[in-house]
Amino acid sequence: MTGNDYYMDCGGNQTIVNRSGTGRDDLLLEIRRNGVAGAGGGGFPTHVKLNCRVDTVIANGAECEPLLWKDKTLMAQHPDIIIRGLMIAMEITGSGTGIIGLKKKATQAVDALSGHIQKPIRLHLLDDTYPSGDEFVLTYETTGRVPPPGGLPLDVGVVMLNVETLFWIGSSRPVTHKWVTVAGAVPAPKTLVVPIGYPVRAALAACGWEPDQGTRVLEGGVMMGRLLPDLDGPITKITNGLIVLPRDHHLIQRYERPRRTVSRIARSACDQCNFCTQLCPRYLLGHPVEPHLAMRHIAMAPENSLPPTGSLYCCGCMLCSLWSCPEDLDPGAITFDYRRILSENKTSTRLKAREPHLLYRYRRPTLSGLKRRLGLACYADAAFPVEHLTHETVSIPLKQHAGIPAEPVVSPGDRVKMGAIIGDIPDGGMGASVHASIDGVVQAVSSRITIQGDNR
Numbered sequence: 001m002t003g004n005d006y007y008m009d010c011g012g013n014q015t016i017v018n019r020s021g022t023g024r025d026d027l028l029l030e031i032r033r034n035g036v037a038g039a040g041g042g043g044f045p046t047h048v049k050l051n052c053r054v055d056t057v058i059a060n061g062a063e064c065e066p067l068l069w070k071d072k073t074l075m076a077q078h079p080d081i082i083i084r085g086l087m088i089a090m091e092i093t094g095s096g097t098g099i100i101g102l103k104k105k106a107t108q109a110v111d112a113l114s115g116h117i118q119k120p121i122r123l124h125l126l127d128d129t130y131p132s133g134d135e136f137v138l139t140y141e142t143t144g145r146v147p148p149p150g151g152l153p154l155d156v157g158v159v160m161l162n163v164e165t166l167f168w169i170g171s172s173r174p175v176t177h178k179w180v181t182v183a184g185a186v187p188a189p190k191t192l193v194v195p196i197g198y199p200v201r202a203a204l205a206a207c208g209w210e211p212d213q214g215t216r217v218l219e220g221g222v223m224m225g226r227l228l229p230d231l232d233g234p235i236t237k238i239t240n241g242l243i244v245l246p247r248d249h250h251l252i253q254r255y256e257r258p259r260r261t262v263s264r265i266a267r268s269a270c271d272q273c274n275f276c277t278q279l280c281p282r283y284l285l286g287h288p289v290e291p292h293l294a295m296r297h298i299a300m301a302p303e304n305s306l307p308p309t310g311s312l313y314c315c316g317c318m319l320c321s322l323w324s325c326p327e328d329l330d331p332g333a334i335t336f337d338y339r340r341i342l343s344e345n346k347t348s349t350r351l352k353a354r355e356p357h358l359l360y361r362y363r364r365p366t367l368s369g370l371k372r373r374l375g376l377a378c379y380a381d382a383a384f385p386v387e388h389l390t391h392e393t394v395s396i397p398l399k400q401h402a403g404i405p406a407e408p409v410v411s412p413g414d415r416v417k418m419g420a421i422i423g424d425i426p427d428g429g430m431g432a433s434v435h436a437s438i439d440g441v442v443q444a445v446s447s448r449i450t451i452q453g454d455n456r
């Protein structure tokens with residue numbers, strides 16, 4: 001069986017529910033053994049997240065970062081497996097309602113899912129706005145409930161999982177592969193399906209990218225991603241997108257701006273117009289996030305005084321910096337920094353939610369407007385072709401998730417099969433196990449496990 005056969009066989013021939021007699025603890029154990037962690041970018045171990053009781057499970061297929069299409073494509077191609085995963089999550093949590101939140105514009109995914117859903121699961125179609133995939137925003141959009149500041153969707157009876165996470169739950173297989181969109185300044189944007197540990201550089205090359213073209217790469221997305229310092233790193237369980245942009249692109253220059261410079265400009269240029277707060281999605285939900293107060297604090301407060309506590313409830317969506325501020329300042333970076341400082345000072349975090357703002361519905365930017373503002377309108381943004389790839393060598397990090405790193409259970413020279421466990425979490429530890437993503441021989445074990453494939 002080749003890597004692609006293995007991948008494509010992930011439950012594709014099973015019926016939606018074939019688990020009679022499988023208990024809740026067994027299901028959680030299977031998810032733990034399979035190393036499932038939040039594929040939307042958080043990497044939170046899924047067996048821990050699902051160990052709760054709620055009335056609603058939400059499948060997050062909103063995928064609101066510009067240019068990303070991997071979730072929409074996955075829903076279009078494997079609706080049955082995602083729905084099976086959702087039903088398992090509902091069974092574990094005792095939930096009576098399942099909701100799949102996705103955008104109206106993802107028409108292929110909507111059609112594919114519509115052919116498979118049955119009560120008590122329903123689709124919730126979203127407008128093409130940002131940040132519709134934020135878990136608080138999506139909870140409100142789909143249920144009308146607002147998680148409290150400093151809390152979780154769990155506080156209002158909801159668990160939310162990314163659709164790729166649900167795909168792996170539904171497949172009942174170890175997490176060995178990743179769906180990744182490669183887009184932006186590449187000749188042939190694609191959604192790739194690659195073994196975990198696949199080199200980033202090879203993924204870019206598969207889309208026609210060539211080195212020395214004066215480009216930089218954002219991992220995750222242009223709004224909430226990070227500038228990749230090293231293209232020789234691997235694709236992990238939480239790599240969703242690789243967005244290539246010219247080195248002189250406005251966004252790249254912003255990402256490269258030293259934090260010292262961000263603070264200096266903030267001190268001198270903010271005119272306290274308050275737009276950043278008025279358009280902040282968490283503020284509009286009734287949370288006390290007020291980035292203009294963070295900007296005022298950095299300009300005027302005595303050194304070493306604690307920042308405004310509302311910064312604690314910033315989700316880091318960067319809308320204030322990349323959309324709202326007419327002065328092109330970076331209140332999101334300042335607010336998010338303050339969130340870290342406040343968290344380190346253990347400032348109390350949980351508050352009571354207020355009512356959402358009356359103008360909530362009218363203050364959400366459309367993706368098309370956001371792309372124009374960001375200088376991304378010239379790049380393809382559509383259901384990209386899907387390509388399954390493998391590689392002769394993979395380098396699999398032992399930590400791709402929230403919590404502690406997995407401990408290696410293989411040594412150099414060991415022969416492994418795809419799906420075999422190569423790193424495990426000790427009993428009582430929080431994390432996710434990791435598995436071989438190709439057949440081959442273990443070459444090296446450090447913070448990553450390198451496997452030389454049999455088909456080199």
Ligand code: SF4
Binds near residue numbers: 269274275331
């Ligand atoms: S939008 Fe910009 S200029 Fe206005 S208060 Fe916020 S950071 Fe200052």
Ligand code: SF4
Binds near residue numbers: 276290314332335
């Ligand atoms: S990054 Fe800015 S817009 Fe987003 S939640 Fe934080 S303060 Fe609000």
